[in-house]
Amino acid sequence: MSEKRKFGFETRMLHAGHIPDSYSGSRAVPIYQTAGYVFDSPEYAASLFELKQYGNIYTRISNPTTAVFEERIASLEGGTGALATASGQAAQLITMMTLMNPGDEFVASSHLYGGTYTQFEHTFKKLSIKVHFVDPMDIKNWEKAITPKTRVLYGETIGNPQGSVFDFEGVSSLAKANGIPLIIDNTLASPYLCRPLEWGADIVLHSATKFINGHGTSIAGVIIDSGKFDFSNYPAISSPSIPYHNLNFYETFGHYGFLMKARCESLRDTGATISPFDSFLLIQGLESLSVRMDRHVQNALAVATFLKNHPMVDWVNFASLPDHVHHARAKKYLPKGAGSVFAFGIKALNNNPRETGKKFLENLELFSHVANLGDCKSLVIHPASTTHQQLSDEELKRANIKPELIRLSVGLETIDDLLWDLEQAFHAISR
Amino acid sequence: MGLGTSLSCDISMNTRLSADEIRKYQNSELIRKLLNGAKTIAIVGLSDKKERASNFVGSYLKSEGYTVIPVNPLKQEILGEKCYPDLASIPVPVDVVDVFRRPDEIVGVIQEAIAIKAKAIWMQLGIVNRDAAELAVKNGLGVVMDRCMKMEHGRYNGNLHWAGMNTEIITAKKVSRFI
């Protein structure tokens, strides 16, 4: 038996973070549905509260079922540890609150999930944290936006609806040169298709609601730290923590300082904690991640190719297709495929693109009309008639959303049935 | 105290050491052997201030069952243990000398550690002195450099698993890491 075996991705999907306990032998991960934990003694309790000992105090801070999920996803992303949160939005909030003080700034790609964009632009203002959005298509835009106040560079592995692929090497070398951590939302890829930490990112986060859960059954998020960023002179991590009697998280926890601070201050004080039952669902999701992602990618490519060749389709934005501007980049960073979420546009009927998209969606039988993605079931949304229906055509343009745009999250149904559904909807609207 | 028997692999973390030096001075097998085998740990530069990293490490190791001996010439007692002014004054055998001193003070500490026949020298996070490390290796001591003893213990015995750490222990056996 080798002491140094590097176990494969699939093995770690199934085993990382969970050791069957010696009293029950339970093979499945038990759900510890508890709020509190019995202390050994008052002295021991005190040492836990002071962080002199590691252990469970209260589920708002940590939980044994959640710890299995955290260690498992950390292993899959190649990080030193992880922190689960109540949602993807909470993962972003906790990451940024941990790294920034009022008055700090950060630079983010403008190719972001809309909810993230709004959180950064509006809610962070209330915390006096300022975001500068840049068009990520040109590395020079990042370079120009960095100032002495910049604390973070932020982007998504696959940006929507453009389907752009993040310039990992370009932006991470910029981050390194400036001593700023690079944070990547890897939701649309999952660690099976891309591991940003291997391409120079320092921290990765997810809306675990999506491919990690895989079945659309929980809202959840997670933050994974590489442990490689040097926080020794990073103000928010290496200055004394007042609630912890001047504890210096960098000095005391070294490469784990960011995650300890995120858990013991930001998670504790925002209370944006995941429930143990949701952690269990994420663990189950991870056990089949690679198998699901392979089929997601295969079905998505078949659907995208079908659409690309369809006479009624105007455009398809999907980096898995050879004509996408980032196809070469996708092959490099996402060699197994650029996920299964992409947008396309139908040629306008009666010169009314918004109505055309809406009609098409109404006629689909098998794609579910849902504001989510990453489910085993195929999902569809038409922003101009749903999430963005209050916007005028002019406002839509400013939000970078074409009125005809339809977003698909291609699931695991029989591929011929998915193509059948799309074809019958095209047929219905052309009548 | 002590660690499970399961497998582990290595993940690199923020350190000033090169890949070669990591293999030598942050060797996971040596780290686990030391944590498993050590009973008495002398902590050079242990502070009585509760917020200092050395105080965290000392109180943690003590509560995990190790005999902790403070070495600090300015104090009588720290963490309820009698303090000694230097390693040579300690009347019992020492397994590991854990050091919280500036890199330029390490050579002296290592010479003392060699003299008292300690089995290993452990230089805490942020402390790198390559010549001193070489000297210790030449004299047969195990050497760990730029790592925290509390963090490494918590990682391998599972205490840090509760805080979401990737302990890298993978096994389907009903072993306990909490021996």
Ligand SMILES: Cc1ncc(COP(=O)(O)O)c(C=O)c1O
């Ligand atoms: C890329 C991306 N990031 C973050 C989020 C937010 O995650 P949640 O909905 O779990 O809060 C989403 C949700 O749609 C997303 O698609």
